[in-house]
Amino acid sequence: MKKRLQTILAHAGVASRRRAAELIESGSVKVDGLTVMEKGLRLDPEEHHILVDGRPLRKEKKYYFLLNKPKGVISTVRDTHGRKKVTDLFKDVDARLYPIGRLDRNTTGIILITNDGDLAHRLSHPSFSVDKEYRVTVKGAIAPEKIRVLSKGIEIEGKKTSPCSVGILRKTDEKTVLSVKIHEGRKRQIRRMFESVGKRVTELDRVGYAGLGLGRLERGDYRPLTKKEVDKLKRL
DSSP: OOEEHHHHHHHTTSSOHHHHHHHHHTTOEEETTEEOOOTTOEEOTTTSOEEETTEEOOOOOOOEEEEEEOTTOBOOSOOTTOOOBGGGGGTTOOSOOEEESOOOTTOEEEEEEESOHHHHHHHHSTTSOOOEEEEEEEESOOOHHHHHHHHHOOEETTEEOOOOEEEEEEEOSSEEEEEEEESOOOTTHHHHHHHHTTOOEEEEEEEEETTEEOTTOOTTOEEEOOHHHHHHHHHO
16 A cells, blocks of 8 residues: 555654654655655555665554543543543553544543554544444433434534434433444544533443444453454454
């Protein structure tokens, strides 16, 4: 698969994308024996021999993890406010990891962590429909007609959400817990859907992603994906 040269260098662990672009512009990078100074050049790293300062790119071992994200942790790789990031939970893994998609700071549950840029791009891109299941808690009761409205799709910023599955798991006088299954990934989608029918989400937990579940994984813990699971994700 063709990618920008600076992206290839970044994924190989040479440097950040910005620093990789500087290396290219300085003439430090050769492709098939020729110095390349065009940072936007697109090529397939499997089909070309790339050297940086005379040294070949090392084959980066690919890592794939399923994390049960705790509340209060952000799903970005950089943060200027000193907040805890999902990648901080992987200090023992020697690789440039990043999350596939995002969960907001107060949402818990499944998030995939990898250094496979191609897979991360495919699963995160809006054109790919990846099934996601959430356990949603709201205060008090929710009327059946509001569930029907949510199921049919509601308008967010001028665009209607796709039909989805919404069902009540349990309810008490104080709260209602629902299961919501969607295949979109718009920003704060679940919370905004419920806000549109006058219900504020008090707890949000993603319990399913692309057919993967949490099992007995404790909050804040992670496990490597099996080869079978990785192959299934790549076939999506």
